[in-house]
Structures are given as structure tokens and as C-alpha cells.
Amino acid sequence: MNDERLIKIIEDLEECKSDINECLEVLEKYKEDQLITKLAKSSLRQLFVGFHTILEDFCSIALREIRRFKIGISLSDSFKLLRKSDVIDERTYLFLEKSRLVRNRISHRYKEPSHEELLEHIVNNTDKIDIIINIAKKFLRKYS
Numbered sequence: 001m002n003d004e005r006l007i008k009i010i011e012d013l014e015e016c017k018s019d020i021n022e023c024l025e026v027l028e029k030y031k032e033d034q035l036i037t038k039l040a041k042s043s044l045r046q047l048f049v050g051f052h053t054i055l056e057d058f059c060s061i062a063l064r065e066i067r068r069f070k071i072g073i074s075l076s077d078s079f080k081l082l083r084k085s086d087v088i089d090e091r092t093y094l095f096l097e098k099s100r101l102v103r104n105r106i107s108h109r110y111k112e113p114s115h116e117e118l119l120e121h122i123v124n125n126t127d128k129i130d131i132i133i134n135i136a137k138k139f140l141r142k143y144s
Helices: 003-029 034-065 075-084 090-107 115-143
Strands: none
Touching (some): 003 034, 003 115, 034 090, 075 090
């Protein structure tokens, strides 16, 4: 286990979650200010995509630790293997799959989600980010 890498991933996930929460607060507090709202919406999209980049790193480490890693494995297949191996539960798996699809729509610019759709997805699932962080922390404790 690469503890340093996992610690960095956990720190990055926590920072990303904090930044997402700040964006949500700004959007609520300054909803009448068009410029601030525009910037916060843009930041929220980038943070959401960034969350998935960090998540890919975590999946790579987790799959290596449970000896299920394959070179070139897709994120979708990674989620399936983590679910099959009981690293994540069904509810978390469904969140991650939906999130991955939303992220793809943002990153690849096809049928890009509206701000409202992205905001709803994030607000309804902020607790899942904590679940992912806690799973990562369990790996740190288990393999340290």
C-alpha cells in the first residue's frame, strides 16, 4: 500500500468536498449577483470533474489492494469490481455510476447537464462524498 499516495487522495477528497460546500454557500448567499453566480457555477463544475479525477486515483489503489486491478480498466468497471468485492455498497455504487455519467457529459461536452441538474445531483449526494472518504480511510487503517 502506498500510504503517502492514499493520504494525499484523502486530503484531496476532503479539500474538494470543502470547496464544493463553499461554492454551494456562495451560490445561496449571492444568488442575486450574476457575476459571482456565474463564477461559482463554473467552479462547481470544475470541482465536480476534479472529484472524479481523485476518485479514479483512489479506485486504482483500492483495486490493487484487493488484487483486482487491470491496466486500462474503465472507471465504470472499477466501480463494478469494488461493488462485487463489497468495498462499496449498492447505494454508493449507484451514486458513483450516475456521477460518472454526469461527469462524462461535462467533460466531453455532449448533452451537458444544466446547472440545476448538476446542483441537484451534488446537493442530494454530498453525504456520498463522506462515504468515499471513509472508505479510503479504512484502507489506510487496514493496510498500514
